[in-house]
Amino acid sequence: MENVQKSGDVELEVPIPTRRSRPGEARSKPPTWKLGKVVGVVVETPETNTLQIEVPDPSPFLPGQYYNIRIPIEGRPRPIQRAYSVGSSPFPDYSVVDVGIRETPGGLVSPKLVRESFVGQELEVRGPYGAFTWTEENGGPVLLIGAGSGVVPLMAMIRYGVSKGLNVPMHLLFSSKSYEYVIYRDELERLSQENSWLSVSHTFTRSLGDPRARYHRRIDKEMISEVFHEVNSSVAYICGPPEMVEESEKVLIGLGMQSGSVKTEKYD
Ligand SMILES: Cc1cc2nc3c(=O)[nH]c(=O)nc-3n(C[C@H](O)[C@H](O)[C@H](O)COP(=O)(O)OP(=O)(O)OC[C@H]3O[C@@H](n4cnc5c(N)ncnc54)[C@H](O)[C@@H]3O)c2cc1C
Numbered sequence: 001m002e003n004v005q006k007s008g009d010v011e012l013e014v015p016i017p018t019r020r021s022r023p024g025e026a027r028s029k030p031p032t033w034k035l036g037k038v039v040g041v042v043v044e045t046p047e048t049n050t051l052q053i054e055v056p057d058p059s060p061f062l063p064g065q066y067y068n069i070r071i072p073i074e075g076r077p078r079p080i081q082r083a084y085s086v087g088s089s090p091f092p093d094y095s096v097v098d099v100g101i102r103e104t105p106g107g108l109v110s111p112k113l114v115r116e117s118f119v120g121q122e123l124e125v126r127g128p129y130g131a132f133t134w135t136e137e138n139g140g141p142v143l144l145i146g147a148g149s150g151v152v153p154l155m156a157m158i159r160y161g162v163s164k165g166l167n168v169p170m171h172l173l174f175s176s177k178s179y180e181y182v183i184y185r186d187e188l189e190r191l192s193q194e195n196s197w198l199s200v201s202h203t204f205t206r207s208l209g210d211p212r213a214r215y216h217r218r219i220d221k222e223m224i225s226e227v228f229h230e231v232n233s234s235v236a237y238i239c240g241p242p243e244m245v246e247e248s249e250k251v252l253i254g255l256g257m258q259s260g261s262v263k264t265e266k267y268d
Pocket residue numbers: 001008009066082083084085086099100101102103104105106107108109110111149152153265266267268
């Protein structure tokens with residue numbers, strides 16, 4: 001996350017790094033807080049909801065970027081903010097952003113967003129942010145590796161490919177606890193049937209033997225090596241818990257990928 005440092009429970013605002021503008025060049029304005037409106041709530045799994053948020057005066061975003069959301073928390077002097085990736089495609093419409101939120105047990109913000117959000121609710125949002133982005137300019141074949149809610153920005157890339165009619169090969173290696181915890185389960189199945197450029201390998205970590213998954217363990221070196229050689233990827237995007245992201249990145253670089261071709265987003 002670029003603009004928030006977490007220090008225990010305290011949120012410290014730090015400046016958003018921006019490139020210095022050249023003489024005569026218009027400077028892009030940093031995002032400001034806006035009052036978004038929840039226009040849809042989709043229950044994805046027992047612990048994850050998609051909130052569809054209409055953003056007033058929206059800025060274009062790129063597939064893979066995230067928004068910050070802040071909400072008041074009882075006993076806290078200031079609203080508490082967290083980052084949530086956008087799972088929807090910015091094309092053809094970037095005015096409604098779908099954020100996929102998994103409830104972190106004991107967390108301050110995510111349980112409220114998952115359990116208490118409703119259509120018509122107003123939420124403070126600020127964005128977009130982030131350099132974890134893919135468009136056709138980044139090329140392919142693309143290997144997407146995600147665990148749990150780490151699939152959200154990868155889904156934005158897939159949906160973007162679909163809505164723009166791109167044919168860039170993409171393979172998603174996706175780790176979930178079990179079939180019922182697979183976020184975007186039905187849509188991923190449908191899209192991979194309808195688009196020959198898209199394929200998905202599921203791994204289930206707590207549902208050993210379920211034939212709906214190709215693997216039944218955490219993402220590991222052998223698994224990544226197998227899909228990497230099948231896909232022959234030239235770019236890779238990895239998102240999820242920091243340990244999984246770091247390990248997967250090391251494996252891909254060990255397999256010969258250039259470090260600049262492996263992009264990562266850690267949900268810490
Ligand atoms: C760029 C980015 C994008 C992200 N995108 C997504 C996304 O698309 N979807 C998504 O679900 N998440 C995403 N995240 C993670 C998200 O921002 C939050 O970190 C997550 O929702 C947890 O926030 P929370 O307020 O619910 O939990 P927190 O309050 O931050 O708590 C997290 C955990 O720490 C424990 N904890 C808190 N305080 C203490 C303490 N004092 N002592 C011991 N334990 C403590 C809590 O019990 C909980 O288990 C993203 C993160 C980043 C950086």
